Ligand SMILES: Nc1ncnc2c1ncn2[C@@H]1O[C@H](COP(=O)(O)OP(=O)(O)O)[C@@H](O)[C@H]1O
């Protein structure tokens with residue numbers, strides 16, 4: 001553990017079916033086995049606003065959904081993420097700002113608006129963007145079942161993939177330490193082993209040069 005007692009904030013974003021939830025779960029296990037205190041969480045959060053966003057994407061759309069998700073994000077940072085970082089945890093968050101750059105745009109919201117409502121969100125210590133060819137993510141979603149109106153078919157997978165590439169560049173330009181990881185060929189274990197090593201490096205050597213995609 002580094003000499004500062006603050007933890008490390010890691011976020012995972014990427015298209016539906018790319019492996020965010022799987023990787024978050026495995027990171028909790030792998031980092032935990034190495035003796036690091038880990039808190040895994042998700043956005044939308046499990047608090048009231050987050051549950052409204054998750055379960056009512058048919059009702060709330062466009063700017064209303066963008067603001068609802070951002071409001072939940074600020075509340076999540078205040079009540080859950082920062083307190084765990086202050087207590088020295090590695091916080092691993094399944095979806096963060098990059099998801100808004102993509103999903104809200106798929107919902108017709110202009111990027112400057114999305115950037116504005118998310119501009120005060122804390123910068124992660126590592127912003128992982130998981131990527132895979134659209135045919136692969138679409139097949140995984142089809143096998144699992146789509147969770148919502150954003151994820152139906154290879155066409156939306158391709159649009160999502162392109163938008164994540166653009167989001168990664170925009171966020172890197174805003175100073176986010178973006179790390180792109182391909183899950184198309186790599187198994188869940190490969191991905192988790194690689195990211196565990198990168199995160200452990202950050203914990204042990206917090207002043208190491210920042211990554212950029
Ligand atoms: N690296 C991987 N290689 C192959 N299959 C994967 C990989 N990561 C996840 N999967 C599988 O793809 C499906 C979607 O994974 P999930 O973690 O739910 O994605 P997301 O949270 O990004 O939507 C699951 O069936 C999961 O087992």
Ligand SMILES: Cc1cn([C@H]2C[C@H](O)[C@@H](COP(=O)(O)OP(=O)(O)O)O2)c(=O)[nH]c1=O
Pocket residue numbers: 043044053054057065069095096097098099100101103104147148150
């Ligand atoms: C994090 C996030 C979620 N959402 C909305 C759309 C998503 O479909 C919904 C639920 O998130 P999602 O991660 O797809 O939920 P799950 O896989 O657990 O069912 O929240 C946004 O619109 N923008 C965001 O930035």
